[in-house]
Amino acid sequence: MGGNSINTQILRARLTDSSSVWIAAVAIPLMLIGPALWNGYPLLQWDTGGYLARWYEGYLVPSRSTVFGLYLHFGEDSRFWINLGIQALATLWILQLTLRVFGILRPSRLIAISLALALTTALPWLASTLLTDIFAGLSVLSLFILMLHGSRISGIEKCSLFAFTAFAAATHSATLAVLLGLCCAGWIARLFLRPRIAVAGLVQGSLTLVAGAAMLLSANFALSGQFAWTPGGYGVAFGRMLQDGIVTQYLRDHCPQQKLKLCPYRDELPATADQFLWGNSMFNTLGRFKGMNDEMSFIVTRSLAEYPLWHAEAALAATAGQLVSVASGEGTHGWIPHTYGIIERYLPAQLASMRAAQQQHWNIDFAVINMLHIPVALASMLLVFAIAATALWRRRLDDLTLLATTVSLAMLGNAFVCGVISGPHDRYGARIAWVAAFVVLIAAVRHFAGDDENPDSRSP
Numbered sequence: 001m002g003g004n005s006i007n008t009q010i011l012r013a014r015l016t017d018s019s020s021v022w023i024a025a026v027a028i029p030l031m032l033i034g035p036a037l038w039n040g041y042p043l044l045q046w047d048t049g050g051y052l053a054r055w056y057e058g059y060l061v062p063s064r065s066t067v068f069g070l071y072l073h074f075g076e077d078s079r080f081w082i083n084l085g086i087q088a089l090a091t092l093w094i095l096q097l098t099l100r101v102f103g104i105l106r107p108s109r110l111i112a113i114s115l116a117l118a119l120t121t122a123l124p125w126l127a128s129t130l131l132t133d134i135f136a137g138l139s140v141l142s143l144f145i146l147m148l149h150g151s152r153i154s155g156i157e158k159c160s161l162f163a164f165t166a167f168a169a170a171t172h173s174a175t176l177a178v179l180l181g182l183c184c185a186g187w188i189a190r191l192f193l194r195p196r197i198a199v200a201g202l203v204q205g206s207l208t209l210v211a212g213a214a215m216l217l218s219a220n221f222a223l224s225g226q227f228a229w230t231p232g233g234y235g236v237a238f239g240r241m242l243q244d245g246i247v248t249q250y251l252r253d254h255c256p257q258q259k260l261k262l263c264p265y266r267d268e269l270p271a272t273a274d275q276f277l278w279g280n281s282m283f284n285t286l287g288r289f290k291g292m293n294d295e296m297s298f299i300v301t302r303s304l305a306e307y308p309l310w311h312a313e314a315a316l317a318a319t320a321g322q323l324v325s326v327a328s329g330e331g332t333h334g335w336i337p338h339t340y341g342i343i344e345r346y347l348p349a350q351l352a353s354m355r356a357a358q359q360q361h362w363n364i365d366f367a368v369i370n371m372l373h374i375p376v377a378l379a380s381m382l383l384v385f386a387i388a389a390t391a392l393w394r395r396r397l398d399d400l401t402l403l404a405t406t407v408s409l410a411m412l413g414n415a416f417v418c419g420v421i422s423g424p425h426d427r428y429g430a431r432i433a434w435v436a437a438f439v440v441l442i443a444a445v446r447h448f449a450g451d452d453e454n455p456d457s458r459s460p
Contacts (some may be wrong), residue, residue: 020107027111028095029088031118036128039364041350041357042080043129045427046278046331048072049339051130056346059224062231062289066219067170068132079350080130087127087134090164094138094145095438097157101149102399104445113441120376121434122328129332132171133431136178139168140410140435143179147186147205148197148402162208169212170219173230174417174428180209181413182406196397234297235289239273240423241300244314250303261286261295273423315420322419323411326377326429329366334359377433384408384436387443400443407439 036042050061054069075083095114099105118124126134145153146161153161169176183206190197221227241247251266262269262282270276276283286292304311343354358364388408391401411432418428 020111024096024107024111024114025092028092028114029085031114032088032091032124032127033084034118034128035125036084039128039358041353041359042084043125043332043359044336044339044354045129045131046336046339048130048336049342051132052339053342053346054223060220060226060228060231062235063173065132065171065173065216065230066223067167067216068172069223070219071167071171072130076347079353083130084128090138091123091127091134094141094164097145097153097161098141098438099442101145101152102403102442102446104442104449109445113438113445116441117434117437120372121380121437122373122377122430123434125328125332126431126434132175133427135168135171136175136414136431137435139165139175139179140182140407140432141438142168143182143205143208144403144406146208147183147201148399148406150198150201150204158204162204162211165205165208166211166215169209170216174414174421176209176212177417178410178413181417182409183209185409193397196402231289231293234300235277235293236273237421238296238300239277240318240421241303241311241314242269242276243271243273243423244310244318246303246307246310246314247299250299250306253306260299261292262299315416318419318424319412319416320419321424322415322429323381324378324429325424325426326374326381326433327366327370327426328373328430329364329369330425330427330430332359332366333364334362373430376437377430380436380440381411381433383440383443384411387439400439400446403442404439407435411436 030037047064050064051069052072054061054064054066055073060066072080072083075081075086092114096105096110099110099113123137126137142161142165146158146165150158165179169179183202186197186202186205190199190202216230217227220230238247247262248266248269251260251262254260255263255266265282268282270279270281275281283292340354340360344351354360384404385408388401388404391397391404414428414432418425422428
């Protein structure tokens with residue numbers, strides 16, 4: 001009788017776990033695209049139109065990846081719900097895989113953690129938007145698993161992570177730069193942590209960036225006939241330098257001697273990079289990126305040589321400013337005329353659905369949402385930095401320390417790359433801050449579950 005009772009309990013537990021798995025598989029993706037479902041159409045952003053147009057226009061434009069453009073084109077016939085499904089399922093996959101390699105995966109925990117992230121972070125808004133940002137944070141986690149936990153996943157999962165990370169790197173140059181920094185940090189750390197960091201993992205992680213670069217170059221060639229990188233680096237950096245006053249000073253110092261196109265406008269330059277590059281400024285009159293690229297690159301390189309200290313101070317300030325710029329929803333509102341124009345021109349069958357969406361009626365209030373998102377993001381980031389610093393100080397180099405350190409470096413790298421190149425924007429901070437909240441939740445589960453579920457709690 002006792003044996004039968006035990007078997008019955010085991011069977012009930014298995015049935016409960018099986019039910020929880022199915023609930024998680026259905027409920028979590030729906031939570032992640034909840035904002036889009038409420039909206040009635042995938043969320044759009046300032047930059048969405050530029051990516052959508054790549055398939056139709058067939059030429060390269062600054063900061064608009066053709067790889068992501070092809071990805072969006074793939075989902076057009078479904079009104080982009082296929083894209084949101086991919087983003088939600090990829091998020092679910094990466095979250096559960098991270099919990100699994102940490103030895104704390106339970107269906108109920110996965111549901112609880114996903115719900116916490118959906119309610120308190122930008123994650124569901126990122127997953128619901130037709131933009132590259134969702135892949136920035138996910139790729140940090142996928143690279144971490146591939147480089148440091150390859151022995152805990154199957155060969156198929158390794159191949160899938162490799163492909164996913166390569167694709168994410170190809171969707172945005174800033175994402176590729178952050179991942180490159182993490183790979184470099186991994187190779188340096190191996191000099192001191194040989195037992196913890198395998199060469200095979202570092203090689204696999206590094207090769208994802210090579211594959212991502214090859215993917216981008218191939219897509220650029222296929223769509224435009226140019227075997228070239230996505231343009232725009234100098235132009236975007238020029239905008240940030242203009243915002244810091246460096247460009248104005250350079251023009252004042254050199255316009256009497258150098259015949260630059262901007263000289264007649266040196267006292268009329270806009271106050272911000274966004275106004276100069278994307279507003280109705282003299283940038284349009286002078287030919288935008290095509291007409292101004294050579295001059296902007298000239299001013300960027302020459303000003304670096306002439307004002308190195310000013311540039312260093314501006315870069316430090318931009319990095320610090322980007323670290324604390326974490327509000328959700330930047331550029332996701334009712335006034336995005338370029339994206340609307342692209343949909344009207346190339347996808348007229350979707351106009352009615354797009355115009356009926358909540359977003360186009362200005363029904364999304366991120367001011368209220370950010371009353372929760374901002375403090376959660378900032379607190380999570382501080383806690384992750386604290387976890388990493390405390391553990392390193394005590395030389396407790398377990399898996400949680402390595403994850404916290406990886407995410408800390410990713411946040412710093414993201415702040416440096418985005419802040420220095422583009423200037424601080426909330427969008428760039430929000431797309432990585434949710435990962436910090438995820439790390440804090442993992443640490444909380446570890447703390448309350450105890451070391452009995454920690455497969456690698458010992459220091460090396």
